[in-house]
Amino acid sequence: MIEKEGYRATIVPTEGSEFGYWYADRETLKANMSIKYAAHCAGLGSFGMNHLLITKDFGPRVRMTAILTDAPLETEENTQLPFINKTCSSCMKCIEVCPAGAISSDGKIDREKCAQYMFNVLGGLRCGLCVKVCPM
Numbered sequence: 001m002i003e004k005e006g007y008r009a010t011i012v013p014t015e016g017s018e019f020g021y022w023y024a025d026r027e028t029l030k031a032n033m034s035i036k037y038a039a040h041c042a043g044l045g046s047f048g049m050n051h052l053l054i055t056k057d058f059g060p061r062v063r064m065t066a067i068l069t070d071a072p073l074e075t076e077e078n079t080q081l082p083f084i085n086k087t088c089s090s091c092m093k094c095i096e097v098c099p100a101g102a103i104s105s106d107g108k109i110d111r112e113k114c115a116q117y118m119f120n121v122l123g124g125l126r127c128g129l130c131v132k133v134c135p136m
């Protein structure tokens with residue numbers, strides 16, 4: 001639809017999928033662009049200690065996708081949400097529950113530990129405990 005209007009548009013490569021495609025870099029486990037960071041800049045939420053976007057209505061229980069385009073878009077004022085969710089400092093439940101020890105209280109996450117746990121221990125299934133335990 002966007003292209004029919006004369007603008008460019010493409011899907012943003014994000015992450016692996018259950019269907020065998022892997023859009024992120026397998027070495028760094030990073031995608032070409034952080035949709036979570038873009039969503040934060042757009043005022044949709046703050047980051048949690050679990051490195052997920054914590055949204056107002058659904059906490060970290062969201063799936064995001066994005067389209068890059070040069071089409072002119074209407075925007076709203078940025079709500080200037082804090083980068084780190086305020087509840088995290090008195091919670092830390094995701095750090096305690098992570099079976100791979102991938103989440104640290106200093107704000108870092110070890111992507112490799114998380115990926116290895118899901119590939120090697122869960123046989124490629126998702127873990128998601130850091131989503132499930134989040135009170136937001």
Ligand code: SF4
Nearest residue numbers: 048088091092094134
């Ligand atoms: S579980 Fe607690 S510490 Fe972890 S992201 Fe959610 S609110 Fe923050």
Ligand code: SF4
Nearest residue numbers: 098114127128129130
């Ligand atoms: S998905 Fe599981 S292993 Fe990965 S960071 Fe969350 S709790 Fe840890």
